[in-house]
Amino acid sequence: MDFVFANQDSSGWIGPEVFDLTKPRYLWGRYLFLFGVIQLIEYDPSIADSAIPQIWKFVELAHTMLQNNEGMDIWGQTRWGDFVMVLEWLYEHYPNDNEDLLVDTMSLLKANGTRWDEVLSQSVFPTVAVENLPNPFNNPLVWHGVNMAEGLKSGAAAYRYTHNETLLDLMSNGWDLLFEYHGRPSGIFAADEHLAGLQAIRGTELCVIVETMFTGSYLFQVSGDTKFADRAERIAYNALPAQLTGTMWSRQYLQEQNQVAARNMTDNPFPSDGPYSNVFGLEPNYPCCTVNHPQGYPKFVTNAFVTTPDKSSLVHVYLGPFATQTTLANNNNVNVSVDTMYPFADTLTTTINADQAFTYYVRVPSWVPNATIAVNGGNPEAVSPQNGLQSIQVGAGTTTLVMDVTPEITLEQRPENSIAVHRGPLHYAFDISRNYTVLKQNAMQPLAVDLQFLYTDTWEYAIDPDTITFNYDPPANGTLPSPIYDHELPPMSMTVTACQITWGLGGETFADSPPENATCSGSPMNITLWPYGATKLRIGEFPTFKAND
Template sequence: MRLSFTTISIFLSLIRAPGVVSQTGLAPKQFLNLPLGEVKPAGWLHDQLMVQTNGLAGHEHDFYDYVAETDWTGGSSYYSNLEEAGSYWFNGMVPNGVLANDATIQSQTQYFLDYVLDHQDSTGWLGPEVNTTKPRYLWGRYPFFFGAIQMVEANSSLAGRVVPALHTFVKLANTMLHNNGEGLEDWTNTRWEDFVMTLQWCLYDFYPDGNEELLLDTMQLLKSYGDPWEEVFKEEYFPKTAVENLTNPFPFLTWHGVNMAEGLKALPATYRFTHNQSDLDAASLGWDLLFQYHGRPSGIFAADEYLAGLEAARGTELCLVVETMFSGSYLYQVIGDPKFADRVERVAYNALPATLTGDMWSRQYLQQQNQIAAKNMNPDPFPTDGSYSNVFGLEPNYPCCTVNHPQGYPKFISNAFVTSPDKTSLVHVYLGPFSTQTTLADGNQVTVTVDTLYPFSDTLTTTIEAAGAFTYRVRIPSWVANGTISVNGAQAEAVSPSNGLHSVSVAAGTTTIVLNLPAEITLEPRPHGSVAVHRGPLHYAFDIARTQKVLAQNAQEARAVDLEFDATVPWQYALDTSSLRFQYSPPASGVLPSPVYDSGLPPMSISATACQIDWSVAGDTFASPPPTSPECTGPTTNITLWPFGATKLRIGEFPTVNLTA
């Protein structure tokens, strides 16, 4: 359905009309996140964070033009004044530095924080503003706010400096917004929810300093000027195919992939000051529509700049991946529906590692479900993004993902545990190797250690040390079949989750919990009669053997390279889905390879009987849609499917054949 320009104008004037007053205060969330540093990675996940720290993310400050210290202090870059790259880098590297306990990164982020606060001018604007005549736009500072909040969480002594600076900025921003929306432009109007979250997460909830009325007024102003996500997420307006040939009835950037990923936070953030259940209902529906019409078996959705439908050769941006993970964590904490946590876990263990080289020195701008080459593409399957978009490199297509992607793993880790609002219970949300130390209600000091190879194992052993009794809850994913739990060596019993969570009454002292969470191999229907293969949280794909060619190398950092990958083996296979068999070879040492997300390294795989088929290629760079009802053109053979995140060239959506007839 299309709306006329007049209809849109009337609608926007109505939602921006003053006088709509929310109920008093902010509505509570279903769960509270723990402060940065209270949840830490262990085992293979800690190693994965260290690979990131030792890779591109941890070294950008040393050499990368957009965030190297000499650039952002000297003003030689457009991004130097918190327009984008500096804020993105800070937002990701603050939690990276804390969780990796990396003194160098912590020193860099502290210096960055101090520099920005030192350059706050007399009006309240957070600096620096260097060599630019550009108008003051609000959005570029939002990721900086997220980083500053996390620094306060990790070190409360910083609150005395950070919080007054934020309040001063909010007073200025409120004045600007009352001045006919000064400081707003297309990106700010679309990403307004990030500022609202800042006003809630740090200031109103923890450091209001008597400014509650001003904070609520600023939230309402941002919402009134911002793009109308409650309308974008209505089924009658939501795009059900790739959008390049559609007309957006709302501001055009709402169908932009990263904006959509960030916009998922808008309505839960709105709910907190409106108290309207309709906001939560619209957020939940929007999530479902997005993945129904644009979703990927890897857990993420497709947008090669704009929403791209279901075809396997269309792309997904790396920024979109990490922003969806952050939004999904927030949605779960506000709404409590386990579907959000299930999907974030899938994204973290599939889509995120798939778009990075194993050593994390090179990244893609766009990943594909069926990706038969990573090179300068001719022709280009992406209507908006450039032909270099799926190369693994320093900054293919746009630089934003280089500085933004490091938030993915750290924020996933930080949100792996939450508490109930009254802090009487602790909830283990994302399954994997973690530890946490926190204080629950009545000063109950609790330590939890989770020993597991999950998702590369079905078993998790959790040891809890508690000063007093409390309720421990653990998420049981929707894909678990016949899961069991044993407490303190007792006979294992079937898990019995309520709203996705299994509860255990924990006594003071030491409690040991053993979870066994097996899963069946499942098939997901995909376009053209193709299927995707899953087991548990992992999506499986055919890993295409490849050659590697260095296309470019950074002059200052030799490890920062652009890589071209080309297939060296046939990939045109159809599967007999009745032949799929799960294979597991746990490491004898109990330790996974480092890095684990690279060809042939995960201990899990799925064997399949297949045959080669006719499957055309567009140019020499991307696979055409999987053929429907194909016939074998060669003999039956056995192939192996590997976890999607470990593949860099792959087939993740397969045609099918019956080879048993």
């Protein structure tokens, strides 16, 4: 940050100039830098003294450029909501008595940007993979996965300064359409560059995952609808770790729900991306995910706690081993610490220290039908959340809450009459035995390797969902292994009766769609399902059979 601002152009432009000076300047790459600066200032407010004047120089330049119809290429048009969020943050914290310019800049961005209200309307929203569909908007980026993930914030961002609730409703409905027609049991949607439908062999880009998590956090904060937080939490504990090795030194560009190999693909199933896309490596296919995926968990943790609009109450949004300290209204200093192994345990013990009494809220996920909370050692009482949030009156001093969220095993219907298995926030999959080959090693960092994974055992199974049993083997010392998201490391698993079936490959490297009406070719046996995020080769959508038939 210091380097970028130290080299800021006298006009206010930040970052490098275009290599070809005959080409125009485009704004959108600066949106992302400014998001990073905001997080730094929120962590260390002293940075604001030097950074805010520099940001304002850029904003004034951007306003002039937009007035002159400059600065907006198709990427900036689809991602205009990100810049509006930056401007709204300035409006709330550092307006410099120039609120009118900020709002006018927001309006110019919206006027020159993609009409997401039209893109997300039910009448034109694609219900299948889009590679063979005519695009009615003459802009392929509106069906591009990462732009869709970022663009979903736009209506909510515009709602904040227009107060037009229709924009918020359209974003909410568009979110539902996206996951109805392209969603995955791992929480994310399919987009191997562009929207890819429901088939388990199609891919999802890593950038899509982290951007959707951030969007879910933002949409919850603007709308108050916990469906967005539920989705972001499910993605964080399933889709994101599944696309990284346990050490996080290698990542995929694309992951598959049913993934029987991670290698250079023969008969590539991804229409727009290269055959190296699902190798685990430093920067397979495109380098964008290498620099983008590290935002996923930091922003998730940053948004784990929020205040109510009047700042009188604190909301615990994401369940996990998180902590925060903040000052609420009337100088009420509050510290919160959550002791838990969630999502690999069902109990969360929260210790709250506060100067004054206040109302504390905790999100009760939609997958928790019968949660209980015990306050200060009292008897557990059933929760009765309103709009997904349970309120607890917390007194001055120390308060201890013990929340039990024991969930049920649930099944999700998938294409070809297949099913996916869930318990609480975790999706479960068959972890396919594998070998690995180092394809490439970075000369400057030997931990950064490109890895090929090939299956070494049977993966062609149908399961009898009536036989699923849940297994829990918590660590004796109360500490999870690190990394936790790797082969057979989580303390939770499931056992299910399965039988081997005929299930072909597409080309040499990916599974065909799950066969309907599968017939057993071998005797029933038990197999183990593991949390999806810990699997690197997997079956997550299964054909079914009846073991007793």
